Amino acid sequence: MRILYEDTMPHAGAYFSALGNASAYKWQTLSPNDLVNVDILAVRSTTKVDRHLIAKANQLKYVATATAGTNHMDTHALTEAGIHWSSAAGCNAVAVAQYVVSALCYAHLSHSLNLDNITVGIVGAGHVGTAVSSMLDALGVCYVLCDPPIASADSRTFVSLQEALKCDVITLHVPYTKEGLYPTENLLSRELLAKLEPRQWLINACRGEVIDEDAIIALKKAGGGPNLVLDVFANEPHINQVLLPYVQIATPHIAGHTLEGKVRGTQMVYDWLRNTVPSFNGAASKNMDNMLPKVDPITAKDLAMPFQLMPFLLRIYDIHFDHRQFVNNMAQSNAFSQMRKAYRVRREYSAYRLAFASELSDDNRRVLTALGFNLNA
Numbered sequence: 209m210r211i212l213y214e215d216t217m218p219h220a221g222a223y224f225s226a227l228g229n230a231s232a233y234k235w236q237t238l239s240p241n242d243l244v245n246v247d248i249l250a251v252r253s254t255t256k257v258d259r260h261l262i263a264k265a266n267q268l269k270y271v272a273t274a275t276a277g278t279n280h281m282d283t284h285a286l287t288e289a290g291i292h293w294s295s296a297a298g299c300n301a302v303a304v305a306q307y308v309v310s311a312l313c314y315a316h317l318s319h320s321l322n323l324d325n326i327t328v329g330i331v332g333a334g335h336v337g338t339a340v341s342s343m344l345d346a347l348g349v350c351y352v353l354c355d356p357p358i359a360s361a362d363s364r365t366f367v368s369l370q371e372a373l374k375c376d377v378i379t380l381h382v383p384y385t386k387e388g389l390y391p392t393e394n395l396l397s398r399e400l401l402a403k404l405e406p407r408q409w410l411i412n413a414c415r416g417e418v419i420d421e422d423a424i425i426a427l428k429k430a431g432g433g434p435n436l437v438l439d440v441f442a443n444e445p446h447i448n449q450v451l452l453p454y455v456q457i458a459t460p461h462i463a464g465h466t467l468e469g470k471v472r473g474t475q476m477v478y479d480w481l482r483n484t485v486p487s488f489n490g491a492a493s494k495n496m497d498n499m500l501p502k503v504d505p506i507t508a509k510d511l512a513m514p515f516q517l518m519p520f521l522l523r524i525y526d527i528h529f530d531h532r533q534f535v536n537n538m539a540q541s542n543a544f545s546q547m548r549k550a551y552r553v554r555r556e557y558s559a560y561r562l563a564f565a566s567e568l569s570d571d572n573r574r575v576l577t578a579l580g581f582n583l584n585a
């Protein structure tokens with residue numbers, strides 16, 4: 209079996225060469241001719257998989273994306289061509305949830321948003337939305353969930369979109385869809401955006417097209433609209449930079465780009481192939497933990513004591529650092545894609561061992577454990 213994978217997938221060589229004749233294609237270069245005599249294609253979200261790309265694919269049978277989103281793949285075209293496809297749903301849910309936590313810490317420390325006194329509206333309660341709710345549970349922050357497609361079959365309590373949009377913080381975690389009963393293109397329409405107040409915060413780390421971007425720009429130019437935390441933009445990578453001066457936090461679609469999130473994506477593609485391609489039945493399982501470098505334990509000496517949770521969380525992942533890099537780089541060159549590709553190595557909370565746990569209050573120990581930190585160092 210010939211396997212072709214994108215060279216931005218960490219550890220893909222180690223994973224896929226265990227299955228067959230695996231080789232990498234260079235990021236942003238894949239063309240229809242490259243798919244001649246290829247059986248399996250593994251991509252990430254900047255490779256558009258459409259009718260044009262698969263036109264010469266004479267033996268392609270499996271396409272997998274190592275990402276949660278699938279809107280870069282024409283899944284109708286794949287199914288029509290008899291090609292099985294898969295995504296890595298949930299691979300980076302924790303990464304995005306930690307991005308949201310960092311945004312809340314930033315809003316608390318720099319804009320006095322009192323997290324004890326707010327409600328967060330989580331729109332889309334799938335892998336990412338649920339991971340966000342777990343983090344908020346750990347932090348003791350109130351939230352409501354909005355997810356009409358699953359509301360009737362899920363035991364959790366849900367509110368309407370209109371209710372969710374009344375929250376102090378609204379965070380969007382839906383797929384980008386144009387069809388079906390619950391399309392999300394411009395879900396936050398001009399009319400709905402106009403109801404948001406300047407005291408509110410709107411976080412978008414799903415897809416830019418879920419917000420009517422022209423409408424939000426118009427609102428902002430008129431001095432209104434909510435505070436904005438945007439990881440995603442319409443028409444990436446050719447984003448409308450007019451929006452940037454109006455955004456509290458802007459990042460180049462990196463919310464899910466932890467090392468764990470990316471490697472988990474590769475692992476999930478590997479597992480799907482192992483379980484789906486008949487000739488791979490019996491291929492050895494792999495453990496991504498063995499591929500991740502260890503992080504040095506954090507000791508009391510590394511910290512300013514007494515311990516303060518919010519500054520500590522921002523130290524582990526500082527969303528405002530990413531914002532500053534993004535805004536500075538965009539001012540110099542329109543290098544959205546390059547910035548994403550060159551993004552720093554960011555680790556999830558679970559990578560950190562806290563060697564000062566005995567100096568913490570029971571409350572802080574409980575919160576840090578619930579957030580995923582390792583306190584057994």
Ligand SMILES: NC(=O)c1ccc[n+]([C@@H]2O[C@H](COP(=O)([O-])OP(=O)(O)OC[C@H]3O[C@@H](n4cnc5c(N)ncnc54)[C@H](O)[C@@H]3O)[C@@H](O)[C@H]2O)c1
Pocket residue numbers: 276277278297298300301304331332333334335336337354355356357358381382383384390391392395413414415439440461462463464465
């Ligand atoms: N910025 C990033 O780095 C990043 C990382 C991961 C995922 N994402 C994006 O976030 C999306 C969600 O990821 P996920 O893993 O949670 O997906 P998921 O499929 O597990 O969950 C999506 C949820 O949205 C719900 N939904 C669909 N339409 C809706 C609507 N109109 N209103 C309310 N809810 C609706 C679905 O029922 C589902 O529960 C992905 O599709 C991807 O586009 C972005």
Ligand SMILES: O=C(O)[C@H](O)[C@H](O)COP(=O)(O)O
Pocket residue numbers: 252253254274275276277278300461462463464465
């Ligand atoms: O859909 C996803 O999983 C995320 O948007 C992910 O961060 C995309 O990353 P990319 O494939 O563009 O590197």
